[in-house]
Amino acid sequence: MTVFHFFNCAILTFGPHAVYYSATPLSEYDTLGTSIKAAVVYLVTAIVKLVCLATFLKVSESDSFDPYQELLKALIGFIDVAGLYFALTQLTHRNISQNHKFQAVGLGWAFADSVLHRLAPLWVGARGLEFTWEYILQGLEANANLVLSISLAALGSLMWLRKNKPKTLIPIIYTCAGIVATMPSITSYLRRGLGWQFPKVVGFELFTSLVMAFVSWQLFAACQRPSS
Amino acid sequence: MGSSSSERKSAAILEPTMYTASMMAVVVLILLAACADLCDGVTVVDVYRLVQYDLSGVPFGSRFASLNHHAASSLFSPGTAAASGGDSAAAADLSRTVLILPLRGLNLTLIREYIGQRKILGGLLFLLPSIFNPENVDNTGGTDDVPAEGVSKDILVELERLLIHANVPFPVYFAFEHDDINAVLADVERTDVAGQPATATTGGYKFVVAAREPRKIGSPTLTNIQGWLPGLKADGDSNQLPTIAIVASYDTFGAAPALSVGSDSNGSGVVALLEIARLFSILYSNPGTRGRYNLLFGLTSGGPYNYNGTYKWLHSFDQRLRESIDYAICLNSIGSSGDKLWVHVSKPPENEYIKKIFEGISSVAEELGLNVGLKHKKINISNPRVAWEHEQFSRLRVTAATLSELSLAPELLESTGGLSDNRHVVNEASVVRSVKLVAESLARHIYNHEGKNINVFADDSNLAVNPSYIRSWLDLLSRTPRVAPFLSKSDPLIVALKKELTDHTVEVNVQHEVLDGLFTFYDSTSGKLHIYQVASVTFDLLLLLVLGSYLIILFSFLVITTRGLDDLISIFRRPPSRKVKTA
Numbered sequence: 001m002t003v004f005h006f007f008n009c010a011i012l013t014f015g016p017h018a019v020y021y022s023a024t025p026l027s028e029y030d031t032l033g034t035s036i037k038a039a040v041v042y043l044v045t046a047i048v049k050l051v052c053l054a055t056f057l058k059v060s061e062s063d064s065f066d067p068y069q070e071l072l073k074a075l076i077g078f079i080d081v082a083g084l085y086f087a088l089t090q091l092t093h094r095n096i097s098q099n100h101k102f103q104a105v106g107l108g109w110a111f112a113d114s115v116l117h118r119l120a121p122l123w124v125g126a127r128g129l130e131f132t133w134e135y136i137l138q139g140l141e142a143n144a145n146l147v148l149s150i151s152l153a154a155l156g157s158l159m160w161l162r163k164n165k166p167k168t169l170i171p172i173i174y175t176c177a178g179i180v181a182t183m184p185s186i187t188s189y190l191r192r193g194l195g196w197q198f199p200k201v202v203g204f205e206l207f208t209s210l211v212m213a214f215v216s217w218q219l220f221a222a223c224q225r226p227s228s
Numbered sequence: 229m230g231s232s233s234s235e236r237k238s239a240a241i242l243e244p245t246m247y248t249a250s251m252m253a254v255v256v257l258i259l260l261a262a263c264a265d266l267c268d269g270v271t272v273v274d275v276y277r278l279v280q281y282d283l284s285g286v287p288f289g290s291r292f293a294s295l296n297h298h299a300a301s302s303l304f305s306p307g308t309a310a311a312s313g314g315d316s317a318a319a320a321d322l323s324r325t326v327l328i329l330p331l332r333g334l335n336l337t338l339i340r341e342y343i344g345q346r347k348i349l350g351g352l353l354f355l356l357p358s359i360f361n362p363e364n365v366d367n368t369g370g371t372d373d374v375p376a377e378g379v380s381k382d383i384l385v386e387l388e389r390l391l392i393h394a395n396v397p398f399p400v401y402f403a404f405e406h407d408d409i410n411a412v413l414a415d416v417e418r419t420d421v422a423g424q425p426a427t428a429t430t431g432g433y434k435f436v437v438a439a440r441e442p443r444k445i446g447s448p449t450l451t452n453i454q455g456w457l458p459g460l461k462a463d464g465d466s467n468q469l470p471t472i473a474i475v476a477s478y479d480t481f482g483a484a485p486a487l488s489v490g491s492d493s494n495g496s497g498v499v500a501l502l503e504i505a506r507l508f509s510i511l512y513s514n515p516g517t518r519g520r521y522n523l524l525f526g527l528t529s530g531g532p533y534n535y536n537g538t539y540k541w542l543h544s545f546d547q548r549l550r551e552s553i554d555y556a557i558c559l560n561s562i563g564s565s566g567d568k569l570w571v572h573v574s575k576p577p578e579n580e581y582i583k584k585i586f587e588g589i590s591s592v593a594e595e596l597g598l599n600v601g602l603k604h605k606k607i608n609i610s611n612p613r614v615a616w617e618h619e620q621f622s623r624l625r626v627t628a629a630t631l632s633e634l635s636l637a638p639e640l641l642e643s644t645g646g647l648s649d650n651r652h653v654v655n656e657a658s659v660v661r662s663v664k665l666v667a668e669s670l671a672r673h674i675y676n677h678e679g680k681n682i683n684v685f686a687d688d689s690n691l692a693v694n695p696s697y698i699r700s701w702l703d704l705l706s707r708t709p710r711v712a713p714f715l716s717k718s719d720p721l722i723v724a725l726k727k728e729l730t731d732h733t734v735e736v737n738v739q740h741e742v743l744d745g746l747f748t749f750y751d752s753t754s755g756k757l758h759i760y761q762v763a764s765v766t767f768d769l770l771l772l773l774v775l776g777s778y779l780i781i782l783f784s785f786l787v788i789t790t791r792g793l794d795d796l797i798s799i800f801r802r803p804p805s806r807k808v809k810t811a
Contacts, residue, residue: 008775023783023790131761
């Protein structure tokens with residue numbers, strides 16, 4: 001039953017996005033347009049990143065960890081942050097509170113990421129007769145990515161949209177944002193440089209995403225207190 | 229004004245959206261190539277199918293080619309008394325299972341019963357030791373591992389005989405032992421011992437061979453190649469010179485047509501013929517040493533099918549040519565080590581001419597240290613079975629004999645180059661000795677040196693038998709399956725044989741005939757087996773359950789944290805309250 005398996009992995013990869021949208025007040029305020037705009041911005045960002053990667057990166061024969069290449073990839077990864085900045089600040093959104101804006105943007109961002117990176121391998125691979133754990137792990141990775149995207153969007157909105165922040169919290173906000181932004185580089189270092197197996201890497205991603213989500217939630221709540 | 233500006237704004241927003249939408253397709257494709265990491269954890273194995281043929285309309289061999297079933301490794305489910313063979317109540321239902329059976333430790337009686345009772349299996353896969361693989365020519369004619377190989381060889385010969393003469397209503401394939409498939413077999417055996425045969429609900433391995441329905445091969449061709457070396461005609465002599473024919477059939481038949489390389493039957497005969505042609509072409513190139521006999525070399529096809537090709541070849545002869553044939557020597561299986569060879573004749577041994585020929589051969593044999601015996605088998609014109617090639621000559625009243633290491637006449641489709649007949653059973657030295665025997669006795673007859681102690685093809689002369697020539701042709705033939713219906717008219721082997729005879733003889737003719745309608749063959753002789761490791765349906769259902777509960781928990785968690793517990797309860801309370809309202 002291989003279409004069955006594809007269906008299972010698909011609901012694991014894309015289900016949480018739909019659940020998040022319908023469970024939180026996002027659905028009540030009809031923020032779908034924001035999410036779609038964020039998804040489009042993600043696409044454009046992906047094109048720009050790809051062009052930069054093609055231009056600046058050397059194709060290495062071996063699969064080993066090259067610090068300079070990884071540094072370059074991390075720098076190009078900051079284009080992601082720029083894209084998120086654009087999505088949060090420059091796009092015209094309907095009148096929705098900041099609270100919901102970052103959630104919608106993060107959701108759209110994560111959904112586009114999942115679709116681009118995971119849909120095609122899933123369609124081609126999970127429908128085959130051969131069974132592997134690969135696609136279930138990929139789905140878990142998509143879940144972790146969703147949480148990370150929303151945390152990054154939260155921190156981003158704190159950095160760029162909120163004007164009055166407690167002075168002490170500002171450096172914490174920036175470091176957390178930095179950590180979340182460099183997560184892709186960290187995971188690729190773990191996989192290539194330290195040689196971790198895929199399940200271990202996915203476990204690490206899930207753990208850190210939950211931790212960062214908690215931290216950014218606390219920061220967000222802390223920044224909200226002075227104004228309310 | 230406000231509406232037009234908003235229209236312009238929306239148009240301005242729409243344009244980049246449409247642009248990116250068209251770019252999206254490109255992006256998706258490029259990103260997929262960059263991000264996708266498709267893994268293929270599938271094992272692919274070359275497999276060779278059992279032959280499928282009809283003999284006078286009666287079907288034989290495996291009648292199906294495509295395979296798509298789970299794998300198991302034993303005929304009985306464990307825990308039952310395996311001693312009670314054939315007890316259908318104890319045997320598991322295997323109609324949707326492929327049995328993978330290694331040759332080592334194969335229980336032939338069980339298989340014989342299973343096939344004899346025409347029970348339905350999903351399929352059979354026999355694993356042969358890699359020594360039987362024609363592509364595995366590491367040691368040529370090696371004697372190490374002989375005892376074990378001898379036992380396997382006997383079992384293989386028995387199995388082949390059983391399968392060729394049975395009508396098997398499911399696909400049967402042969403494969404060679406290899407690390408991948410050995411690991412799969414070990415896994416399958418382990419799960420079988422644990423008591424869980426693989427089915428759709430318990431997972432395991434799935435064997436898939438994608439093959440279309442086997443089709444009949446219409447008008448299979450037999451190609452006979454002949455080479456003619458004319459003798460020296462004396463001036464003023466208008467009579468036809470006598471001819472001596474040297475014949476060998478080059479095609480094979482076995483349980484797996486893609487593996488029938490027939491090194492001994494009859495690769496050894498073909499190689500001997502080529503070497504004899506080479507030696508006599510050296511002799512005949514110089515008019516001073518050209519004999520007063522024409523030499524006719526014939527490589528015939530259709531050997532396993534009552535020497536049908538030889539029959540057609542002889543019937544295509546000019547009457548004068550046929551009458552001029554003094555005698556014909558047919559070569560059949562002269563490559564295995566051993567000092568005993570047989571000359572098979574159909575004319576009674578008391579016949580003067582037969583006596584003369586046999587004495588000529590045995591005197592040379594004595595010098596070479598070989599022991600040659602004479603065997604007489606009467607031919608029965610009404611019996612269509614032709615066991616030896618010389619019988620086709622005898623039926624046209626041409627004196628002929630077959631030189632062979634086989635002492636008994638083979639049955640139909642026996643000793644025709646099966647699975648166990650590969651490079652390892654042929655001994656170069658035996659072929660060299662046989663070549664010397666035939667060439668020397670021919671030369672003594674041609675040049676009238678009978679009884680004299682003259683060695684025409686002495687070692688260290690320019691007429692010495694060339695072992696490397698023999699070795700290279702044996703190697704080539706041992707890599708080339710040669711079942712006649714699957715050889716096209718322009719097959720590379722036929723072209724190579726024709727070219728070789730052209731090098732050695734003056735005139736070469738190729739004759740294409742159609743195999744008699746008695747035999748019908750079907751194609752699809754090999755394929756690729758894909759082995760998939762599949763998960764059971766229960767696993768998928770379990771996963772669905774887990775994921776469903778995960779999503780529900782996630783939903784409840786998010787509702788509680790963002791909207792409050794009351795909202796969650798109200799979601800579940802709404803339908804009943806509505807019903808209360810309407811009622």
